[in-house]
Amino acid sequence: MDDFVTLDELQEEEDEEEEEDTTDSSRKGGMRVVNIVGFRRGYKFMSDLLALAKPFGKVVKHLVLDLRSEASLQFTTEEEARAMAAFYSCNVTASICGRPVRISHSTSYPTIQCGSSKVVYLGQIPNSKYSDGDVLKLAEPYGRVRKYFLNRLNREVQNQNH
Secondary structure, X not given: OOOOOOHHXXXXXXXXXXXXXXXXXXXXXXXXXXXXXXXXXXXXXXXXXXXXXHHHOOEEEEEEOOOOOEEEEEEOOHHHHHHHHHHHXXXXXXXXXXXXXXXXXXXXXXXOOOOOOEEEEEEOOXXXXXXXXXXXXXXXXXXXXXXXXXXOOOOEEEEEEO
Protein backbone atom coordinates (compact mmCIF):
# COMPACT_ATOMS: atom_id res chain seq x y z
CA MET A 1 0.00 0.00 0.00
CA ASP A 2 2.95 2.34 0.50
CA ASP A 3 3.57 2.43 -3.25
CA PHE A 4 0.19 3.99 -4.03
CA VAL A 5 -0.07 7.77 -4.44
CA THR A 6 -3.31 9.67 -3.99
CA LEU A 7 -4.52 12.32 -6.43
CA ASP A 8 -4.11 14.96 -3.71
CA GLU A 9 -0.41 14.15 -3.41
CA LEU A 10 0.04 14.35 -7.19
CA GLN A 11 -1.63 17.77 -7.31
CA GLU A 12 0.60 19.05 -4.49
CA GLU A 13 3.73 17.89 -6.35
CA GLU A 14 2.58 19.59 -9.56
CA ASP A 15 1.86 22.83 -7.69
CA GLU A 16 5.35 22.79 -6.15
CA GLU A 17 6.93 22.24 -9.58
CA GLU A 18 4.97 25.16 -11.06
CA GLU A 19 6.08 27.44 -8.22
CA GLU A 20 9.72 26.50 -8.86
CA ASP A 21 9.34 27.21 -12.60
CA THR A 22 7.89 30.69 -12.04
CA THR A 23 10.84 31.78 -9.89
CA ASP A 24 12.98 34.41 -11.62
CA SER A 25 16.14 32.60 -12.73
CA SER A 26 18.28 35.59 -11.74
CA ARG A 27 17.19 35.23 -8.08
CA LYS A 28 18.31 31.60 -7.73
CA GLY A 29 21.86 32.60 -6.75
CA GLY A 30 20.69 35.18 -4.25
CA MET A 31 21.17 38.94 -4.14
CA ARG A 32 24.73 39.17 -5.49
CA VAL A 33 24.95 42.89 -6.35
CA VAL A 34 26.73 45.64 -4.41
CA ASN A 35 26.08 49.34 -5.13
CA ILE A 36 28.84 51.94 -4.87
CA VAL A 37 27.80 55.60 -4.79
CA GLY A 38 29.62 58.92 -4.59
CA PHE A 39 32.84 58.36 -6.55
CA ARG A 40 34.42 60.78 -8.97
CA ARG A 41 35.66 59.51 -12.29
CA GLY A 42 39.38 60.03 -12.45
CA TYR A 43 42.51 58.39 -13.71
CA LYS A 44 42.23 54.63 -13.06
CA PHE A 45 38.89 54.91 -11.23
CA MET A 46 37.84 51.53 -12.61
CA SER A 47 40.89 49.78 -11.18
CA ASP A 48 40.21 51.45 -7.79
CA LEU A 49 36.60 50.28 -7.98
CA LEU A 50 37.53 46.67 -8.70
CA ALA A 51 40.35 46.72 -6.12
CA LEU A 52 37.77 47.42 -3.38
CA ALA A 53 35.98 44.19 -4.29
CA LYS A 54 39.01 41.95 -4.87
CA PRO A 55 39.44 40.72 -1.24
CA PHE A 56 35.84 39.50 -1.08
CA GLY A 57 35.57 37.35 -4.19
CA LYS A 58 35.29 37.35 -7.94
CA VAL A 59 33.41 40.17 -9.68
CA VAL A 60 31.41 38.54 -12.47
CA LYS A 61 29.88 41.71 -13.98
CA HIS A 62 30.04 45.42 -13.38
CA LEU A 63 27.94 48.38 -14.45
CA VAL A 64 28.93 52.05 -14.20
CA LEU A 65 26.18 54.58 -14.85
CA ASP A 66 27.16 57.45 -17.15
CA LEU A 67 25.03 60.25 -15.71
CA ARG A 68 25.41 59.44 -12.03
CA SER A 69 28.33 58.60 -9.81
CA GLU A 70 26.97 55.12 -9.20
CA ALA A 71 28.28 51.65 -9.99
CA SER A 72 27.10 48.09 -9.39
CA LEU A 73 29.28 45.02 -8.95
CA GLN A 74 27.96 41.47 -9.22
CA PHE A 75 29.74 38.75 -7.28
CA THR A 76 29.63 34.98 -7.75
CA THR A 77 27.70 34.45 -4.50
CA GLU A 78 25.48 36.45 -2.20
CA GLU A 79 27.85 35.83 0.72
CA GLU A 80 30.66 37.67 -1.09
CA ALA A 81 28.41 40.66 -1.73
CA ARG A 82 27.19 40.74 1.88
CA ALA A 83 30.76 40.48 3.19
CA MET A 84 31.92 43.47 1.14
CA ALA A 85 28.95 45.63 2.13
CA ALA A 86 29.30 44.70 5.81
CA PHE A 87 33.05 45.33 5.87
CA TYR A 88 32.91 48.78 4.31
CA SER A 89 29.86 49.88 6.28
CA CYS A 90 31.48 49.04 9.65
CA ASN A 91 35.26 48.95 9.53
CA VAL A 92 36.80 51.08 6.81
CA THR A 93 35.86 54.13 4.80
CA ALA A 94 36.22 53.11 1.17
CA SER A 95 37.54 55.62 -1.35
CA ILE A 96 37.91 55.83 -5.11
CA CYS A 97 40.33 58.39 -6.55
CA GLY A 98 40.72 59.88 -3.07
CA ARG A 99 37.01 60.52 -2.56
CA PRO A 100 35.02 58.56 0.07
CA VAL A 101 32.24 56.37 -1.30
CA ARG A 102 29.22 54.59 0.17
CA ILE A 103 28.89 50.84 -0.40
CA SER A 104 25.66 48.92 0.17
CA HIS A 105 24.23 45.50 -0.60
CA SER A 106 21.51 45.80 -3.24
CA THR A 107 18.07 44.62 -2.23
CA SER A 108 16.54 45.65 -5.57
CA TYR A 109 18.60 43.73 -8.09
CA PRO A 110 19.68 40.09 -7.65
CA THR A 111 22.00 40.29 -10.68
CA ILE A 112 23.17 42.75 -13.29
CA GLN A 113 21.21 42.01 -16.43
CA CYS A 114 23.15 42.42 -19.68
CA GLY A 115 22.41 41.67 -23.27
CA SER A 116 20.49 43.43 -25.99
CA SER A 117 18.54 45.53 -23.51
CA LYS A 118 19.37 49.03 -22.33
CA VAL A 119 18.75 50.92 -19.11
CA VAL A 120 16.88 54.22 -19.29
CA TYR A 121 17.21 56.56 -16.32
CA LEU A 122 14.56 59.21 -15.70
CA GLY A 123 15.22 61.72 -12.93
CA GLN A 124 13.63 64.81 -11.40
CA ILE A 125 10.15 63.32 -11.66
CA PRO A 126 7.57 65.76 -10.18
CA ASN A 127 6.32 65.24 -6.63
CA SER A 128 2.70 65.31 -7.79
CA LYS A 129 0.62 62.14 -7.81
CA TYR A 130 1.07 59.89 -10.80
CA SER A 131 0.69 56.22 -11.58
CA ASP A 132 3.45 53.82 -12.56
CA GLY A 133 1.88 53.66 -16.02
CA ASP A 134 2.25 57.42 -16.47
CA VAL A 135 5.97 57.23 -15.76
CA LEU A 136 6.46 54.18 -17.98
CA LYS A 137 4.92 56.07 -20.92
CA LEU A 138 7.93 58.39 -20.75
CA ALA A 139 10.24 55.44 -21.47
CA GLU A 140 8.20 54.00 -24.36
CA PRO A 141 10.14 55.85 -27.10
CA TYR A 142 13.26 53.91 -26.07
CA GLY A 143 11.68 50.48 -26.51
CA ARG A 144 9.41 48.05 -24.70
CA VAL A 145 9.88 48.22 -20.92
CA ARG A 146 10.78 44.80 -19.51
CA LYS A 147 11.53 45.76 -15.90
CA TYR A 148 11.52 48.98 -13.93
CA PHE A 149 12.42 50.33 -10.52
CA LEU A 150 10.50 53.42 -9.40
CA ASN A 151 11.99 55.29 -6.46
CA ARG A 152 9.43 57.91 -5.47
CA LEU A 153 11.51 59.30 -2.59
CA ASN A 154 14.42 60.19 -4.90
CA ARG A 155 12.03 61.12 -7.73
CA GLU A 156 13.64 58.75 -10.22
CA VAL A 157 12.95 55.60 -12.23
CA GLN A 158 15.26 53.11 -13.95
CA ASN A 159 13.78 51.09 -16.81
CA GLN A 160 15.24 48.07 -18.54
CA ASN A 161 14.09 48.29 -22.13
CA HIS A 162 14.31 45.73 -24.90
